[in-house]
Amino acid sequence: MDKLFKFRTNISAFRRYLSTPVPPSNQNGSNISPQYRPSELQKLILVWTKKYKSKEDIPQLVAPDLIHRAQSEARIKISNILIVLTILASVAAVLSGKAAAKRGESVQQMNIDWHKKYNEDYENKQASSK
Numbered sequence: 001m002d003k004l005f006k007f008r009t010n011i012s013a014f015r016r017y018l019s020t021p022v023p024p025s026n027q028n029g030s031n032i033s034p035q036y037r038p039s040e041l042q043k044l045i046l047v048w049t050k051k052y053k054s055k056e057d058i059p060q061l062v063a064p065d066l067i068h069r070a071q072s073e074a075r076i077k078i079s080n081i082l083i084v085l086t087i088l089a090s091v092a093a094v095l096s097g098k099a100a101a102k103r104g105e106s107v108q109q110m111n112i113d114w115h116k117k118y119n120e121d122y123e124n125k126q127a128s129s130k
Contacts (some may be wrong), residue, residue, distance in 0.1 A: 007028040
């Protein structure tokens with residue numbers, strides 16, 4: 001039992017040794033200090049999600065939480081845009097199919113026409129080879 005207690009004590013001391021200290025709080029009172037240098041794409045995302053007015057307004061170091069929130073918002077915006085585009089493409093496909101049905105076009109008719117042409121080409125090839 002004594003060995004187990006010593007083992008647990010050593011593990012907790014080791015965990016404390018590995019843990020990072022909490023950074024000092026900045027002006028607005030949060031514990032997250034600006035410590036991340038955003039890339040050009042991340043700057044574009046920060047401007048697109050209206051966290052900053054322009055790329056020049058973005059400070060050199062930004063809080064990782066702000067970048068994460070901006071990327072999440074951008075992901076949601078892109079998903080919504082893709083949903084709308086998918087709906088529009090589906091409506092366009094339905095309208096195109098209805099217009100083709102009015103003209104008398106169908107996949108079955110296209111298949112029949114292709115087989116007729118294929119058989120005619122085969123017969124012409126057989127006749128020319130004799």
